[in-house]
Amino acid sequence: MRELKIDFADTRRLPRSVTLALLAVSLALAATAVDAYRDARAALDYWHDEVAQRQAASSRAARTPAPARGVDKAAAAELAQAHEIAAQLALPWDPLFRAVEAATPADIALLGVEPNAQKRNLRLVGEGKDIHAVLGYVRQLEAQPLLRDVYLLDHGTSDADPQRPARFVIEAAWGSGS
Template sequence: MPVLDFNHAAGRLPGPVACALGLILLLLLLVLVPLYQHLNQQNQVLQQQWLARQSASRSAPVVQLAPISPALQAELTQAQAQIATPWLPLLHDLERAQQAELYWMQLAPDAKRKLVRMTVLAHKRQQGWALVERLRQQASLAAVKLNSSESTEVNGERMTSLQLEAAWQF
């Protein structure tokens, strides 16, 4: 009988790098499994607490409020009207009328009467009059008027203080 010769390569053991990598992965697995179990238990406890709070909030008694007096209702309506005032478009229109040489010192809006009072400092009186004209050109402002102007000295410079008033239309 002829001898059979198997032509196969001899097996090799893994090298030291592969063994070290395998050991590191095994140790990491042994550390992460208990950590995962601990986090899973904490998650279950938190979910139970959340469900308990949800059921408690659903079964909370409904509080009955006393009826609102007419005076309080009027105050609430007035406060809502002030909140609903479109301040941003008004301020945007005032900024469009602004000029580099003008200094706004005071801006006092009155939501009840829909008026805004302004105090402006200008180097020259003509700049203040030009501001009045620019404010009159704004679509949201009406009845722009110059209440008073006076010459003052600010930081050693001669300036004109202007008192303006305008009504807004919104």
């Protein structure tokens, strides 16, 4: 039988010119990536500033005084509705929904989320595995910094479902958080 020679350490090297060419290509690609990152960062900063300016403008529009006496009632009602919509759009919806999502465990199913922008409160309708899961959910909602005055308004069991889940209605106010 012939002897096999296995060399796990390959000692062959690329020619120096190939190595330098690969280095140059790598440096060019890295410079291109850094330039693309700077462009993307500048665009992101621009859009952040644009959103902040529009939110400030919508909050200023929400604080504008009532129309003068010469304006007809239909136009005044339309203007009031536009101010209400602008005020609702300026509210922090994303942090509010993230707080609810963070507090919702796997054994709770939310069937309805009803925010009221004027009263700054939130009504949650859902089902839990049992009443203990629902009470735990109320405690988790109370622990969210954005939510306060969390109350279990109504609860009961669903007799139509064989698993008899606990149905609930929870109301909470929201503020700026701490």
